[in-house]
Structure formats: C-alpha cells, structure tokens
Amino acid sequence: MVSLIKKEDTSITEEATHPVLEHAGSGIPTPTLFEWNRPFFEGGLQGKLRLQRCARCKQLIYYPRMLCPRCFSPDYEWEQLSGRGTVYSFAIVWRPNHPAFTDQIPVLLAVVELSEGPQMVSTLLGCAPEQVSIGMEVSVVFDTIAPDVALPKFVPQT
C-alpha cells in the first residue's frame, strides 16, 4: 500500500519540490530503464517531475523518447515542471491487470493534463472514487517502487 507520509530521509526531501512516498508493497512491475527515461524516473526520487524538452522544436515530450517524436531531433534537455495539472479523464479500476495491485483496489486511473501541456496516464491517491471528476486540479507526488524508480502520481490540490 502507498502511505501518504513523506520519507524520513531528509537528504532527499530537503531538495524535493513534491512529496516522495514510501511504497510498502512488493512485486510491482517496474519499467526498464534507458538513457532517455532514467532521469524521468530518478527525478521522482528527488521529488521532481522532469520531462524532456526537445532542443530543436522545443516541444515537451511524454512518454520519454530516444528521438523527438515531432521533429526527430536526438537533442533534448530535462526540464522540471510545476507538477500541477487537471484530470482529463479517469476510470475506477476494480480489476487491475496485474496481481501486485489487488490490495490497492480501486485503482483511480487518470489521464492528467499537465499545466505545461502534455498528458500522462497516472493514478490518483488521497481521494475517494466518488470525489474524482474531470477538470479536478491535482498535483504530483512520487511513489518509490524501486531503488531507482519513483512514479509520478497525483493528489487533489489543496
């Protein structure tokens, strides 16, 4: 289960702009890390939501790519975002695909539209299914699922 309590490790949270959460569960399938997505997942460990911004066409890129999907440039910079956005759509998942999530149901799956433009699919924490609505304002928290992976998830903005 994800607990909405910040880690005690202040060496991480001092720099953090958003909460980094302990994840007590196990067996969560973890992403494969590549040169072009490692800073995204590692950024989460420091409480930072970072996306690639193409050095040529300046587009923000999500999901992380080896080349810019718009202009094909291999050059990009990692940019820290505000971590704020709105719910574009959502679903209440009672039957997660993978057994590692069965103790977390219902999973509140959502498309979050980040303030800076890109959309990403994530999950919502810290709110009940009946509280979720399209347009709801959310901000990012990070769920540490592996030593080198913290997933951006979202909580209602207070």
Place this chain on the structure above:
Amino acid sequence: MSPRDPAAKRPFEGNAVIVGYGQTTYHKRPEWSTLQYCIEAVRLALDSCGLSNDDVDGLGVCSFMLPPDNTATLAEHLGMTLTWGYLGTFGGAAQVIGLQRAVRAIEAGDAETVVLVAADAYSVSAHVSLMDDFNSGMREYLIPYGMGGANGLFAMLEQRHRYEYGTTREQLGKLAVTQRRNAGLNPNALLREPMTIEDYLNARVICDPIRLYDCVLPCGGGEAIVVTNVERARTLNRPAIRVLAGGERTNYGPDKLVLLDAGWREFAPTMFEQAGLSRSDIDMVELYDDYPIMELIQLEGLGFCDRGQGGAFVEETDISLTGTLPINTGGGQLSCGQSGAGGGAIGLTEAVMQLQGEAGERQVPNARTALVSGFGMVGYVKGLCQSAVILATE
C-alpha cells in the same frame, strides 16, 4: 505531422475479389493451439471455394500468440509455396489491412490467390499475460500503475466521450443488446442467451464506467478469407465479393492519448469516393467492437454521423438485421468472443458470409454492400491502428 493528401491514394483496380471464408468453432477455453486454429481456418476457407493448398501463392497471418511460428512456417505446415506473404502486426486492424495488401499484390501480379488468416488460442489468462508485456510504451509507462489492462484505457475513453458529448449508457447498451439478439441467430457465437438493456446496465462493474457486457470474452478461434483475381474467380462457381476501396492509418494524431477522433475521419472521404458510394448505400456495417464506445467512435469517424453524435445516432437508428443500418450482424466480438487477433477478422468473415448469402437465419435481406472496420494495437494509452474496407456483390 499529417500525411500527404489522403486523396492521392490510387484506387483499387477491381481485379481482386473475395471468394471464400472459413471460421472455426470458438472455444471459451481454447482446445487447440494457435497453430491449429490457423490451419483449421485456412482449410475451411479453401474448402468453401473448392480450392486446395497448391492453388495458393499468397499467405497473410495475423496472430498475437503464433510465435515462434510465423507466415513462413505456417506455409510450411500448410504445404504452400508462396510468392507473397504478410505478417499482420496491427492488432485488430490487421486483417482488414491485410486484405488491402492482398488486393494490391493480386493487382500487381505478385500473387494470384491469397489466404488471409487471423487466429489465436486466446483465454483470460493468455490475455492478461499478453497485456503485461504488450509493447514497450505500455510496459514502461502504464503497467507499473496497475492500469487494469485495456479495460482501464477504454473506460477513460468512454468517460471523456460522455463528458464531451453526453453519451449515455443506454445508447451504448443498445449496441450490446442488438448484437446479442443477432448472436442468438449465429450458431457459432459463444454468448447467445438473450440480454436485456437492464442486464447490460446492471452488470458487474469491471472498471467504472465499463461493466461486464462492455467487455469481450477471450476465446480460441480463427478466421480466414480467400482472395483471388476475377479470372480465377470465374472458374470457382462462387459469388465473388468485390473490394471497392479501403483505408488505413497508424499512429494518427500522435499528441492525443484519448482517441475521441481517429484515423477513420481522415481516410473515409476518399474511401467512399473511390467506392462510388455514399453512407446511405451501405447495407451493413461490421465494426470493431472491443468495447461499445469504440463502435460510436467508428460511426463518427466513418461519417455515418457527426463528431460526438455516435450515441444519438445509435439511439435514433434501427440497427437490427432488418433495420436501416444493421450493425455487427453476427453478434460481433461482444457476443461471439474475441479470439485474439482473430477478433479483428470476425467482421470480415461475417460480411463475406452475408454478401455470399450464406448467413442463414441472420441473413440481411438483399445485402449488396458492407463496410468492415478494424482497430487495434494499443500502444501508450490508445489504439494505434485504424482500417476499413467497403465490399460489394458483383
């Protein structure tokens, strides 16, 4: 990132026709291997038009679970020597895309007689494990969230469609209930017992707003059709079904995650123009029905109604077998079952059966034309591939 003018596509020449079809028995729990479903569907299709393995020089295969086998090794099993082959990797859009490739190959003389087969030994557990490692975008950025497989993604699509356009559960339910009635007349459908709108609306919640009867039942099964040139077709004493026009798109609208609007909208005008038909000339539509919400999005994209009006269109239209626009006349995947990649071929088999006048109790009266639509290969959040063809009797 828009492609060149869609109207620049060269029309089909009209020299390639469909002459046969095969559909295996569907098994709720697969009783055969994927290879067996493929072989049986091919055998049935060739039998239906009096052809044999040595008449075939082109083979197309669409399957998720066939590896380590493939087009070449299936040809070896079937004793076919090929001058043309296709391995469809466009999920539920792949058979309809394969048909268009086969038409071009026959027109070019690369092959004379092509069999297209789509099959899988699909079960609930096979579906779940396939989804966990479906592709890199899904594996890295969706699966770690517990996203509920395809149900989660299409539930978000339905939620947004409802928010933007006021689409109701009753409108979606009309599709599921009508298709179930059609399936009652289809001896091969797995789900044939009558279903009411109340059954649909009150079914178990799987992934809100998606409930049980929005979801397809994974099954084992296979579909195949035979395509040849008109000269060869004349020797077969079978109704030849013309392929008037078609279209395909992959990765349409790359910046969008929620596919309210898809590639059909871009290629449908040219497809209808090249077919020389308007929407009202279409006698039946076979839509890709992994979920009812996708049927609405296809009806909108194909131009049967305006953007966002799919729900209202279905509500106002008689979509039954004797109606103005029969939809998914054999019950579709929602009532027949989804045999993996075979699910993307079920509409094509059904349309050929209908146009050859062999649909038995569910025969659409005076059926002369059919539109078949395909959709598939969910990548990061959305289905990446859309396809469609318009078929007609001679």
